[in-house]
Amino acid sequence: MAIEKILVPLDGSDLAEAALETAIDILSEHPTTTLLLLRAEESPRSPRAENAADKVREAESYLNGVAAGLRECGITRVRTAVWYGPAAPTIVEAASAEKVDLIIMTSHGRGGCGRLIFGSVAESVLHGTRTPILLVRDVSSPLLPLLSSTAPISTTDPGEPASRS
DSSP, X not given: OOOOEEEEEOOSXXXXXXXXXXXXXXXXXXXXXXXXXXXXXXXXXXXXXXXHHHHHHHHHHHXXXXXXXXXXXXXXXXXXXXXESOHHHHHHHHHHHTTOSEEEEEEOOOOHHHHHHHOOHHHHHHHHOOSOEEEEEOTTSOOOOOSSOOOOEEOSOTTSOOEEX
């Protein structure tokens, strides 16, 4: 798979920025790939135009700072974009409009009630796009037991059927 453009959505959190490490690893193997840093900014609740302008300036400043840090690390093909809207649909729309080949994003790893209460941006993006997604899990999230347990399969010799150990 040729990777020409990678999208990394950022919201200003350390968790979201954890996806950058994975993106850097991929970019080191694909130096001609462009990295697009996206900030989905909810529309301001106040109708005042200066609030909207301040939000955009903040988001642009944040993304430009991240991009500058990446350039210092040798990642030179970096673009930034601020889009208005809720995170998941904005990420999906940006991925389509920008024709990205891969979305790299993080997930809190919440399950059960946490996902029901807070929702999952990553899950919504997964269901809303055909663009491949590389999910980077929050390392501090607890691991949950698998729904079904499997035993390793071993074989005795090519002529006999496999058996569970």
